[in-house]
Every structure is written in C-alpha cells, then in structure tokens.
Amino acid sequence: MMATRDSREMLGREDRHKDRPRVVIVGGGFGGLRLAQVLEDEPVQVTLVDRRNFHTFQPLLYQVATAMLDPAAIARSLRAILRRQANVEVRLGTVTGVDWAAKLVLLADGTPIAFDTLVLATGAVTSDYGIEGVAEHAFPLKSPEEALRLRHHVLERFERTLADPARIESGELTFSVVGGGPTGVELAGALVELIDNVVRKDFPGLDVDRAHVVLIEATDHLIDPFHPRSRENARHTLESRGVEVRLGTTVEAVTADAVHLAGGAVVPTRTLIWTAGVRANPLADRLGLDQTQGGRIVVEPDLSVPGHPDVFVIGDLAASRDLDGNLHPQMAPLAQQGADHVAAQLRRRRQGLATDRFDYRNKGVMATIGRNAAVAELPNGLRFRGRLAWVMWLALHLQRLVGYRSRFEVLTSWAWNYLTTDRTARLMVGAADEPSTRR
Ligand SMILES: Cc1cc2nc3c(=O)[nH]c(=O)nc-3n(C[C@H](O)[C@H](O)[C@H](O)COP(=O)(O)OP(=O)(O)OC[C@H]3O[C@@H](n4cnc5c(N)ncnc54)[C@H](O)[C@@H]3O)c2cc1C
Known part of the structure; x- marks a missing residue:
C-alpha cells in the first residue's frame, strides 16, 4: 500500500524525533499523561509506558460502582488521547525494574527501554494495613x-x-x-x-x-x-x-x-x-531507592531522586513535601502540577539553569x-x-x-x-x- 503524504510526513517527523533526548514516563495516570501532553512542543522523544492501554479518571469510579456511569465514560485509550502527538510513543507493558547503570527501564517480559530522563508516575495501590481478611x-x-x-x-x-x-x-x-x-x-x-x-x-x-x-x-x-x-x-x-x-x-x-x-x-x-487507605505502587519497593512511610519514594525539593538527577518522581508515588516538611496530599492536582513542574525543569536544564523547588498550590x-x-x-x-x-x-x-x-x-x-x-x-x-x- 502506498504511504499517504500525511503518513510520510508523520514518519519523517518520528524519525527526526528519534535523535532527541529520550524521556521515558512510567504510568499514564493523572501525572504521567499530563507530562506526555505538556512535552508536546519540547525537543524530546517521549515514551509513555503503562500496564493498561487506558487512562482512568479515578474520582468517578464510585459512580461506576453504584450504577451511575459505565466505565467507558471515565476511561480513555492512551493511544487515542496521544495519537496526534508526533513525539510520543505509547508502550503497553508492566515495568518491573530499572537498570540504573545502563539507564534502562525493564518490562515484565524482559524488554528494556532506554532513557535519558526517567519519570516515575505509577501512583498508589489500596493498602489493607495488614488487617486480617x-x-x-x-x-x-x-x-x-x-x-x-x-x-x-x-x-x-x-x-x-x-x-x-x-x-x-x-x-x-x-x-x-x-x-x-x-x-x-x-x-x-x-x-x-x-x-x-x-x-x-x-x-x-x-x-x-x-x-x-x-x-x-x-x-x-x-x-x-x-x-x-x-x-x-x-x-x-x-x-x-x-x-x-x-x-x-x-x-x-x-x-x-x-x-x-x-x-x-x-x-x-x-x-x-x-x-x-493507599500505599505507593509496589514498583517503588523494587528500585533500591529511599522510601518513606507508605512506600513513597524520597525526592529532592525539585522532585528528582537523590543521587539520580535524571530521574523524577511525581504524583502519589513521590514523597514530596511542603516547606514545613509535611507530605503533600495524594490527589490528582498534585500529580498534574508535578508533571508541569518536571516539564519546566527539563526546559531549565536545556537552558543551562539550575532546577527549581516544586511548589504545590492547593486549589x-x-x-x-x-x-x-x-x-x-x-x-x-x-x-x-x-x-x-x-x-x-x-x-x-x-x-x-x-x-x-x-x-x-x-x-x-x-x-x-x-x-x-x-x-x-x-x-x-x-x-x-x-x-x-x-x-
Ligand atoms: C476511588 C478514588 C477516588 C479519588 N477521588 C479523588 C478526587 O475526588 N480528587 C482528587 O484530587 N483525587 C482523587 N483521587 C486520587 C487521585 O486519583 C490520585 O491522586 C491520582 O490518580 C494520582 O495520579 P498519579 O499519576 O500519581 O497515579 P495514577 O493516576 O494512579 O496513575 C498511575 C498509572 O500507572 C500505571 N501503572 C501502575 N503500575 C505500573 C507499572 N508497574 N508499569 C506500568 N504502568 C503502571 C497505572 O496503570 C496507572 O495508569 C481518588 C482516587 C481513588 C482511587
């Protein structure tokens, strides 16, 4: 089949993007999806990895459970959301580890994905606090x-x-x-x-x-x-x-x-x-990084990981704190603001500037x-x-x-x-x- 002009242009654009710095985002929830979207006009090649092929709007899950809404109303295919964005590739897969020395994200089936910058945004899971049954x-x-x-x-x-x-x-x-x-x-x-x-x-x-x-x-x-x-x-x-x-x-x-x-x-x-209650996604336990109560990954004030300046953590997974040292609440706006912040820090680094502190604004x-x-x-x-x-x-x-x-x-x-x-x-x-x- 002959390629159309549009698809040839798209292929050309994708090839061009292959030489750009690779930003791998793990998790297409509130934080990861937002980050992929705000990087649209940045000179980076983004790979968004999620174990699901869709994004879920969790605040309305209770309406699905009580017969008000069908799940398709609150969950959308990540490929559909991002398909017009030429510098993003969506990959279906469960991330089970990271090879820090080789800068590779590892999927459950053994597939490695190389990164220059890694952003972890796998959210949280339900916690039973060890209560029997x-x-x-x-x-x-x-x-x-x-x-x-x-x-x-x-x-x-x-x-x-x-x-x-x-x-x-x-x-x-x-x-x-x-x-x-x-x-x-x-x-x-x-x-x-x-x-x-x-x-x-x-x-x-x-x-x-x-x-x-x-x-x-x-x-x-x-x-x-x-x-x-x-x-x-x-x-x-x-x-x-x-x-x-x-x-x-x-x-x-x-x-x-x-x-x-x-x-x-x-x-x-x-x-x-x-x-x-919730605790951080168990991926956090497998990475050899410092964690706080509830398994959240310890981060620097700019949301990067101590000792790994090219790795950021956002959303429910990150143990980000306010100026008084209190952990931020695990809510959707925190994840989205974290995504905006990381995009801004990548820009600052390209400009040779030092990174800023993440400043969460309670809305x-x-x-x-x-x-x-x-x-x-x-x-x-x-x-x-x-x-x-x-x-x-x-x-x-x-x-x-x-x-x-x-x-x-x-x-x-x-x-x-x-x-x-x-x-x-x-x-x-x-x-x-x-x-x-x-x-
Ligand atoms: C029932 C419910 C109601 C809520 N109501 C509200 C509300 O009203 N207002 C509010 O602000 N917040 C609410 N929240 C909290 C809000 O949903 C979270 O704070 C927000 O989703 C966190 O965003 P995130 O990007 O950190 O993680 P998430 O949005 O949870 O996204 C994590 C993504 O990572 C993927 N993932 C996980 N593990 C892996 C892996 N190993 N490999 C690859 N992908 C992986 C998941 O599939 C998911 O897509 C609610 C949460 C729940 C559960």
Missing part, C-alpha cells in the same frame, strides 16, 4: 474492573435476597464502607441513593427498608482535610439520608460474612468496601455526598455546601475529564439520572474474579 474479602476501588465487580456484587445481593429473604438476617443487604475520607463518603451517599431510588422500584417484592449502609471510620470525624463545619455537614447529611455513620471505630478483621470491630462488636455483612477540596449535596472549600477559606457546592463539584469534574466524548457521556448520564432519579448503568457484568467466598 481485608485482602481476601474486602472490595477495593482503584480501577474500572474493581468498580464493575463491586457493582455486580451489590446488584446481586438484591437478586439473591429476593430469591431467599432469610438471607437478610446474615447481612446480605448490609453494605459496609470502611474509610470516612471523600471516597468513602461519596460511595456511602451513592449507595443509599441507589437503594432508595432504584432498588426500591426494581424489586417491589423485596423489603428494601431492611437494606442498610454503614460507614466505618477510625477517627472521630469524616473527610479529614475539611473544616470541622464541612465534616459535620457531611456526617449530618449522610445520616439524614439513612447511612449509619460509626466514628471512632476500628476494623480488626474481616471475614466473608462479617466485619469484626475493636471492642468485640461484629457487623454481619456480605459487602465490605475498603477505602481506608481547594470538594466531596459530594449525594444528589444536591456536597461540601467544597477554597484555599482562601471560603466554604460552600449543599446544592451550590454540588453544582461546583459537577462542573469541576466535567471540566477535568479527558476529552469531549467523556464529558458528553458523563453529562448525558448525569442529566438522565437526575431527571429520572434512575441509574443508567445497571448491567451485572464484571464478576469473573470476584472472591469465591462471596458467591
């Missing part, structure tokens, strides 16, 4: 697959109880969420709405009033980074919508049909969702509690709650989604769900590797 029996929420598996599991609980109502006594309709951070609050709020607005209509033969959502939090408040008034508002709103909030409650062990709490209380439950925090209810706080101290905060939350998340198609899909689903009080995504799919004890 969590790894086997709890549902984590870090990927579209996990969200689908949870959705399947939740919907299946109602199907099974309809077939055998006696199952309610053993916790079949008790949905426990562990972790009172923004994700736990969002999930608990979305679950009660799913039960009240959808399950009640879908299962007229079921005593839905006996379904129960419990939110378990070890400290004495919800949504830690927020002002006490916002925390109290979140708790009050959840309770008024039917969530049982158990503060100051520690989980000691989890089994297939119960959660055991400190002090001896036992809550029968067939569904335990674990949003209580505020938001959490939605459910329909017409959210809390939002700006860095200048302004606080919002209720419907106004909820509209702000919707607008910000729509704007942050990658690409017009995702925004359109999410907006359409939200509008439909809002106007009909229905949920568009109720297919029971994604249970292939559900823990067998829960079947």
